[in-house]
Amino acid sequence: MLSLQHISKHYQVGGNKNFVINDISLDVDEGEFVSIMGPSGSGKSTLLNIIGMLDEPTDGYHYFVNEAVHQLKERQRSALYKQYIGFVFQAYHLIDELTVYENIETPLIYQDVKGSERKAMVADMLDRFQIVGKKDLFPAQLSGGQQQLVGIARALIAKPKLLLADEPTGNLNSKQGEEIMELFRKLNKEDGVTIIQVTHSEKNAEYGTRIINLLDGRVESSKKF
Amino acid sequence: MxxxxxxxxxxxxxxxxxxxxxxxxxxxxxxxxxxxxxxxxxxETSHDSQHKNAPNIYQVVTAFIQNGNKRMKMPNTPAPMAGALKREFPEVIETARLLKLFIEDKTIIQFNPANGERKSFLEEKGYLADASFFKIFTYNFAEGDAANALANPRTIVISQKLADKLFGTQPALNKVIHVNSNTNGEQDYTVTGVFKEGKTPSHVDANFFLSVNGGNMEGFIKRQANDFASNNMFYTYLLLKPGTNAAKLQVKLPAFMDKYASKDLKNMGFQKEQSLISLRDIHLSSEVESNVTPPASxxxxxxxxxxxxxxxxxxxxxxxxxxxxxxxxxxxxxxxxxxxxxxxxxxxxxxxxxxxxxxxxxxxxxxxxxxxxxxxxxxxxxxxxxxxxxxxxxxxxxxxxxxxxxxxxxxxxxxxxxxxxxxxxxxxxxxxxxxxxxxxxxxxxxxxxxxxxxxxxxxxxxxxxxxxxRTADLGFAKDQQIVVPLRTTAAKSAYAALKAELQENSGVISIGGSAYYPGIFNPSDNLIYKEGQTTAEGKRTRLNYVDDNFLQTLNIQPLAGRLFSPDFHSDTTNGIIINEKAAKEFGFSSAKDAVNKKLFNKFQDNTNTFTIVGVVKDFHYEDLHLPVTPYGFMLNTAGFNYMVIHAKPGNIASMLKTIEISWKKYDQNDPFDYSFLDEDFDKNYxxxxxxxxxxxxxxxxxxxxxxxxxxxxxxxxxxxxxxxxxxxxxxxxxxxxxxxxxxxxxxxxxxxxxxxxxxxxxxxxxxxxxxxxxxxxxxxxxxxxxxxxxxxxxxxxxxxxxxxxxxxxxxxxxxxx
Known part of the structure; x- marks a missing residue:
């Protein structure tokens, strides 16, 4: 579903090019669960952002569900992205002014889903994550694990084909982290959601079906299980 | 969303x-x-929008030209203008004249009910208006018929407010009231209409309208029937046929003036240029000076x-x-x-x-x-x-x-x-x-x-x-000056006795009588020139008519010659005291040089001669927006509009009481009224x-x-x-x-x-x-x-x-x- 070919991203620093991503080629099939690992500054997050179309590469070809992303206009890219991709962050990034319910609902608003339909979908999601009782609370009133649960619920509400997670357990304790990873595995196995996660943790990486190690903007190793 | x-x-x-x-x-x-x-x-922009004919109503404006110099435009015209314009131009459907009762600030209005006490009020904002005025302008009449309200002599149309004051809940129509005006004299008037004051303001802020006929002005207007040059004191309004282009009519006005006014104007030594201003523009135009009410600045x-x-x-x-x-x-x-x-x-x-x-x-x-x-x-x-x-x-x-x-x-x-x-x-x-x-x-x-x-x-x-x-030296003493208006014939004739009695009072420094005093509108002016000149070189000079004590009362300082005094009664015939500015404008080399020289003024076919008896230091008879211009005082013995009392500093309240008691002694009919000169002067600001x-x-x-x-x-x-x-x-x-x-x-x-x-x-x-x-x-x-x-x-x-x-x-x- 996803194919990156010779993707690079660099910044001009003085007269030198500073490569964050250096000629990476990568294919991900539908139904895969990929873990990207690597030391700080190795380009993990940038790679994830490029895949998520939040960032643009300076060179290379990017194909997603048979569309040439590098040729699309901003608006088309945005439409594509809205339809297929969900994002989960390390810092949850819930909107503080919105309740749990409203946070989960927001992506649907941006996709112009009708009010009654939205209601049903959000209710469904709350039910599935067993957070119905918390729907009127604000993020500040939740624990970290609960917040991340809401973050994932929000990422999944629009039924994306691809879930991108940037260190989803980084701010959680091990028990909470484990729960989240179990949830990811279930989503991948039962719902067929393709997942790409960036992680520092060996243990979490092993939930995936493939582990890619990055170093200095290059793929150092890649192994499938 | x-x-x-x-x-x-x-x-x-x-x-x-x-x-x-x-x-x-x-x-x-x-x-x-x-x-x-x-x-x-x-x-401010809604003024006069209530008049149904508003788009077709115009006011005649006059620009005065002397020696090729245009003076400010004024909305004033002579009495026969209105009639002549209607006769001359078919596109003028109707005309009306309006005259402010300009000499007085307040008019005495009295009502003597058959059973009950006489009511007497001092009322502001009185006007003389032609019967056609209410055909041109839309007024909402509570009583009476607008179209014919002022058709008969000695008829009056009053505001609802005034009607309530005079008659309470009684109907006002056909009641007879006594009006005593410095401008129009003292007569009985029949109420023929009561109008309601609307929410929308008008540039005519009238409290009451008198018919043109029946008062002193009637004779004056008749005497001026053919004078198109002088006495520019009437506001003239035209109602044009719908669809008339006012600019096209305006183009025809010079020829009209040539026909009616050229001879008189030549005599007077100035030219006039007529133009029209649309009713709705009047309040917002600062081009026209001294309109019925001041325009929005x-x-x-x-x-x-x-x-x-x-x-x-x-x-x-x-x-x-x-x-x-x-x-x-x-x-x-x-x-x-x-x-x-x-x-x-x-x-x-x-x-x-x-x-x-x-x-x-x-x-x-x-x-x-x-x-x-x-x-x-x-x-x-x-x-x-x-x-x-x-x-x-x-x-x-x-x-x-x-x-x-x-x-x-x-x-x-x-x-x-x-x-x-x-x-x-x-x-x-x-x-x-x-x-x-x-x-x-x-x-x-x-x-x-x-x-x-x-x-x-x-x-x-x-x-x-x-x-x-507020604190500048105005060239005269403005503090502790009590002004008592003498509005009626009775009050005017009581002046001499009143003055004599009050002068005895130890709290009084001096008492003077005059037609006008500094700070209020001074309507009298003439083109005056010195010997060897013609009226074309005349200088517009304001004139005031005073008694032999007025200048001393105001503490206006002599510069050369002398002030009026009881010792020189001959001054009443042709003596004049001018200000420094006038002496300079007339072309005298110094104040001293001017004393005993002759001045002239042409009015219609007569030439008046004056002898300068003194020159006084310049003083501000108008507020400080305006420069001091030539000014002259002439001596009068009676008929003053104001009595000015210069009181010693001290208890003003008891002084006023004393004046009121004396007033009651000599004039039982009229209400006692007073103001302070400094306050009147500051009203200009x-x-x-x-x-x-x-x-x-x-x-x-x-x-x-x-x-x-x-x-x-x-x-x-x-x-x-x-x-x-x-x-x-x-x-x-x-x-x-x-x-x-x-x-x-x-x-x-x-x-x-x-x-x-x-x-x-x-x-x-x-x-x-x-x-x-x-x-x-x-x-x-x-x-x-x-x-x-x-x-x-x-x-x-x-x-x-x-x-x-x-x-x-x-x-x-x-x-x-």
Missing amino acids: IKNYFKIGWRNMMKNKFFSFINIFGLSVGLACCMLIALYLNY KTYLYVLFSIAIFTLIIACINFMNLSTARSSKRSSEVGVRKVLGAEKSTLIKQFLGESILMTLIAFIFAIVITLILLPLFNQLSGRVITLSVSKDLMLFFEFLVMALITGVLAGSYPAFYLSSFNPVKVLKGKLTNSLAVVAVRKGLVVFQFIISVVLIVASVVIARQMNYM QADTRLAGIVGYFTVVAILISCLGLFGLAAFSAEQRTKEIGVRKVLGASVKTIVSLLSVDFLKLIIASIIIASLLAWWLMNKWLQEFAYRKDIDWTIFAYTATIAVFIGLITIGSQALKAALANPVKSLRSE
């Missing part, structure tokens, strides 16, 4: 109560200022309009600055929303929604403020503006549109700025404000302060000029006093809103630099250095504003001061004052926040980071 925007907007507002308060308060006050001033402008309207706009802009700037300054707090939300699929346009709409929500809340407060302040504003502006939610729905709708536009204006810059954030960057970490945005913010703060400083300078300059005008008041109040408002904005920014900057301050304190910085560190950035902005604003204000206020012939010029002290005030206000605003930040415990602030 909109519901969602408003919901988030509301929660954001509640979360940041301090910033929301500054914004909503500023916007409310700004909008309220705009509303009040919009109401005022609406009122353009300067005044512009000043008000700019103040309204600028106050609102200051409030909008607060909103922009505080929004962008706080952007780092909103940036992660923007990032998340973009990741969740929001497009830039959606986010712009969201942020605009928030600013519009805020202005809508401000709008509600503004309406409340406007309703509360309207009475005060009316007092300040001297108008009777009303506003009711049910009647002025359209106006409220316009205000709402104004509020929405304000919301969009205030919100657009922050909306574009906030929605342009790159999600990857903002989600990675805290976003710092870019230099460009900081520069824009600084620019806006400077702009705000420029407005405030200009307003401070304006207030100071206006206050100084007002003070100067009413418009300036109003301007001073309004500018003063709005200055305070503008400074308040700007300071609130500055306060918000300072608070925010202190909050942002908490860590830096903490580190500096740990490294040993004192409170003093930290306060100055935080204040100096803002102080630089304030100083920049002061410099720019001073130049701007100097230019603006110099322009304003040109309206005054005598003025207190702007000097550097004003700017020194203003700079001190502005820096002081700025320091207090910023310093409090800086101090708070500086006193914070560094351990706490560093831990929280």
